[in-house]
Amino acid sequence: MSMTCWETVQAYALRSIGIGENLLPRSEFTLCQQFTLIGSGMIWNLYFGVLALAFGFFLANAIALAKTARNPWIRKPAEWFVFIFRGSPLFIQFFLAYEALVMLPKGGIDILGVHLNTSWTTRAWAGALLVLFLNTAAYAAEIFHGALKSIPKGDLEAAEAYGLTGWKKFIRIEWPTMLRLGWPAYTNEAIFLFHATTLVYFSGFPAFAQKGDALYYANYFADKTFNPFIPYPIVAFYFICLTLLVTFVYGRINKRLNRHLPSNTRSKIRLRPQLIR
Amino acid sequence: MFQACADPKSIEGLSWLFCYLTSAKHVDFYWSFLTVLLLLAITAPASLGMGFLGATAARSHIAPVSWLGKVYIWMVRGVPDIIFFLFFVIALDQGIEYAKSLVVCDGGAWPWQGMEFRVCPAAKVPLAKSAPFWHQAYGFMLAVITFAIVFGAFVANVIYGAMNAVPRAQLETAEAYGMSRGQVFRRILIPQMWVYALPGLGNLWMILIKATPLLFLLGVKDIVYYARELGGSKTQAYEYPHGDWRLWYFLGLMVFYLVFTRISEIGIARLTRRLSHGQATAGGEALRKAAA
Numbered sequence: 001m002s003m004t005c006w007e008t009v010q011a012y013a014l015r016s017i018g019i020g021e022n023l024l025p026r027s028e029f030t031l032c033q034q035f036t037l038i039g040s041g042m043i044w045n046l047y048f049g050v051l052a053l054a055f056g057f058f059l060a061n062a063i064a065l066a067k068t069a070r071n072p073w074i075r076k077p078a079e080w081f082v083f084i085f086r087g088s089p090l091f092i093q094f095f096l097a098y099e100a101l102v103m104l105p106k107g108g109i110d111i112l113g114v115h116l117n118t119s120w121t122t123r124a125w126a127g128a129l130l131v132l133f134l135n136t137a138a139y140a141a142e143i144f145h146g147a148l149k150s151i152p153k154g155d156l157e158a159a160e161a162y163g164l165t166g167w168k169k170f171i172r173i174e175w176p177t178m179l180r181l182g183w184p185a186y187t188n189e190a191i192f193l194f195h196a197t198t199l200v201y202f203s204g205f206p207a208f209a210q211k212g213d214a215l216y217y218a219n220y221f222a223d224k225t226f227n228p229f230i231p232y233p234i235v236a237f238y239f240i241c242l243t244l245l246v247t248f249v250y251g252r253i254n255k256r257l258n259r260h261l262p263s264n265t266r267s268k269i270r271l272r273p274q275l276i277r
Numbered sequence: 278m279f280q281a282c283a284d285p286k287s288i289e290g291l292s293w294l295f296c297y298l299t300s301a302k303h304v305d306f307y308w309s310f311l312t313v314l315l316l317l318a319i320t321a322p323a324s325l326g327m328g329f330l331g332a333t334a335a336r337s338h339i340a341p342v343s344w345l346g347k348v349y350i351w352m353v354r355g356v357p358d359i360i361f362f363l364f365f366v367i368a369l370d371q372g373i374e375y376a377k378s379l380v381v382c383d384g385g386a387w388p389w390q391g392m393e394f395r396v397c398p399a400a401k402v403p404l405a406k407s408a409p410f411w412h413q414a415y416g417f418m419l420a421v422i423t424f425a426i427v428f429g430a431f432v433a434n435v436i437y438g439a440m441n442a443v444p445r446a447q448l449e450t451a452e453a454y455g456m457s458r459g460q461v462f463r464r465i466l467i468p469q470m471w472v473y474a475l476p477g478l479g480n481l482w483m484i485l486i487k488a489t490p491l492l493f494l495l496g497v498k499d500i501v502y503y504a505r506e507l508g509g510s511k512t513q514a515y516e517y518p519h520g521d522w523r524l525w526y527f528l529g530l531m532v533f534y535l536v537f538t539r540i541s542e543i544g545i546a547r548l549t550r551r552l553s554h555g556q557a558t559a560g561g562e563a564l565r566k567a568a569a
Contacts, residue, residue, distance in 0.1 A: 087538040088531050089487040095501070096531055099508075099524040195357035202359065202494055219363060226394035228371075232364040236356040243356075 098204025328432025
């Protein structure tokens, strides 16, 4: 029973989220199947990357600010948070989080008469997303903190001369400048967060009903065919496309952040290697 | 290991814990930390060498060599490193076995047949009858080569940037003194580039430390492997029965990595300070002012 490529796409394009054919191909693997299933897995990489970055951005801003606070009760926890998430491997963080979440009582927790279900937290879509969210928040907080510290003194003095103080000075001068200065580094962080999403199904979190990410399916094909030379380059291809897309989107934002500056002083985005975390 | 631990079921409390933590399996676990350190000790210089080669190739005046260097540097960008790790380990293994099969097997059939990779038994590396130690050692060696290739590309990128950061005037002055291209490279460029390369290399060292748990994915019995093995719940059939303690083992690993990266951070900061002495950089200037 051989399928045309279009039939394969219909059967497997949404397989990673449980729609379409239930059984994965078991023999006579075609190039089309590999492209489709691995592409289907990219849905999860996008899901983890986009949501972790979106939520992480806000937490990162808060923590970057907390790190500059004079009050040690605010500053110290922020410093420890950044230290723990940046100082240990993401791989171990995934394992640790999974083991911790598994320990929550299976039947759920009763707090003040409200019954909280806990079983979903051990699923990758929730548990791994939580880890990625905290992890990117820590890395981005360090970037934003560095940017906050390198705001030119003159800019702040000029703001004060205009009578801007406190919250107003922060929201109109400090915060936009921080974003502008930190954006090239933050772009790299975004790229490497997407790369880090490939670790999800290789650490603590199991893939239920063979619903996994791009690398999960690539690994499946490599295991079945004993031929790494096709599936891994396919994932690589997808990720190069994703990297280009991220660079484009963040580049547009960077342009907007720099729009008031003369063209020769704008900060350019340079890709820096910073692989595993 | 100890006399008092001969019958673990009869002891309790602290002495139980002591016996538990010194059991043979735990001693293996402690040795596996050395595996990680050994990996770092071999990989760091190896990838430095690979990176140096890559950067030198990228700077070459011969176009194909410089393309080769640049492709190598850009290869690892845009693609998650873990893909390289999974890919290289199988690809290297198959490549080695294929090469060996060309020599030791007759016929030399194309090994990728349908759903499997098949070479004659004599071409297996290591041979099926070899001691388990050799299987472990071979797996470790593949891991080291993979780490060196992947991290070499990152190091190459840092060194390439550092070489370009050395002020042009320094090199031109050396040329004006009549030094050959090789002499300029050895006597001026190499000694001066380190201070520019150090922040990047320091960053890579931290990343390398944090990449070591991936050994587990490559099938080496590393600290993650033992943490999972030892931490898993043990029934009464075992000498030391206990519940699911994996959380505590992973917490231990986490602390190990945090301490390790913190110590490295301090070490790198000291090294940066030393290398900045007498350099025409902001760091060097600050040191000069502080001393004056």
